[in-house]
Amino acid sequence: MKDQINELQLKIERLENEISFKNGLISILSHDSKEMFGNFLWLIEALEDKIIVEADFFKLLPQVKSDAQKNLQTIQDSTTWLKTQYGNFQIKPVKIMVTDLFHHFEEKYAVKLKEKNIKFHFKGDPDAFLLTDRFLLENVLDKIFNNAIKYSSAGQDIYFQQVTEDDQVILSVIDFGMGMSEKSLSMIYTYGNPIFQGTAGEKGVGLSLKIVKNFVSLMRGNIDIISSENKGTTVSIFLPKL
Structure with missing residues (x-):
């Protein structure tokens, strides 16, 4: 009961x-x-x-x-x-190698990384994998990684980190850019938050992280964001290993 x-x-x-x-x-x-x-x-x-x-x-x-x-x-x-709301969308778990995700985004954002002279690093088990929906996971990481580049300054590094704990895989995108104040962080999932501007003038209204949270929930996972002004941001998603 x-x-x-x-x-x-x-x-x-x-x-x-x-x-x-x-x-x-x-x-x-x-x-x-x-x-x-x-x-x-x-x-x-x-x-x-x-x-x-x-x-x-x-x-x-x-x-x-x-x-x-x-x-x-x-x-x-x-x-x-x-796309997740119509057409009887269902989660389709497939085996996904974490390093394949790293190389996918390294290639996809090669131009932007070069423009800002940002180096992209992988930390974790090179043989790690998880079973989840590829469409949802790639969209989640795409938005997180895009934000990491947007709010990083030239010459800074970004890390894609994997950690396996018990029955879950933790994927984190770590940057050392602008970061957020405690007040901005507390409003990140609300709809009255201000427009965010990147280090090169890029604009965003914060909608991407709201979608990220929604997609992570569909994958039966959780999301955690740790950020400090001028020190950077770590966005971690906790997903069942299955």
């Missing part, structure tokens, strides 16, 4: 998290789209009405481009999440 109550409580908690995530996602998409298109429309009308000159119009275009890139990322993240 106790186990049934615990299972029911977990289901209720997952349902509440899903509802919160969906409402937050709709809010972000609605707010950001209105803001971006509203600003772009105002800019065009200001030029047409000769409120601003062409020189000023072109000076403002980089900001419009930056806002558009941020909104495009939000839409892409939303599309990825929607």
